[in-house]
Amino acid sequence: MIAVVVGVVVSRRVGASPFKENVERTAHWTEAHGDGYRRGDQPEAIAKLLEYYAGKSGGQVLDTAVYQGPQPGGHVDVLFYRKGGKFERDARECWRFSFRKPVKDFYVREITYAKFDCPSPAG
Numbered sequence: 373m374i375a376v377v378v379g380v381v382v383s384r385r386v387g388a389s390p391f392k393e394n395v396e397r398t399a400h401w402t403e404a405h406g407d408g409y410r411r412g413d414q415p416e417a418i419a420k421l422l423e424y425y426a427g428k429s430g431g432q433v434l435d436t437a438v439y440q441g442p443q444p445g446g447h448v449d450v451l452f453y454r455k456g457g458k459f460e461r462d463a464r465e466c467w468r469f470s471f472r473k474p475v476k477d478f479y480v481r482e483i484t485y486a487k488f489d490c491p492s493p494a495g
Contacts, residue, residue: 389487391452391465394429398450399469399483401425410480412473415439415446418480422448422469434466434491445472445480451490466490 389395402410402421410418415438423433431450438446453464466488471480 389465390454391467394431394452395467395485398422398425398429398431398467399485401428402469402483403481410471412444412478412480415444415471415473418471419446419448422450422471422483426450426469431467439472443473443475445470447471449488464490 402418402425405421405425410421419436419438423436426433426448429452431452433448434451435449436446438444447468447470449466449468451464451466467485468488469483469485471483473480
């Protein structure tokens with residue numbers, strides 16, 4: 373599924389990822405937390421929820437950023453890896469979970485996600 377939001381293409385497609393369940397679980401749990409509505413003017417709270425649920429899904433948070441202004445939002449970058457494979461390139465994947473307050477809505481109702489190239493492991 374591809375969604376177009378204000379001219380930006382955002383993916384929610386996981387494909388054949390070995391971490392498909394982890395990724396989808398992180399987004400779903402964040403979207404469904406509490407009453408299912410996240411206030412768009414509180415991006416820090418949404419980022420904290422994403423960090424929490426990414427950890428519960430077996431991920432390690434790499435980076436978090438939040439944006440204020442007329443359309444607040446943010447993203448959380450997460451590393452998922454197989455047990456014992458944290459530093460093996462084919463045993464890990466990095467995913468960015470993003471959110472933005474819609475223009476005519478008070479709530480963030482959807483967390484989008486897309487895979488990106490992981491940074492080189494320290495070593």
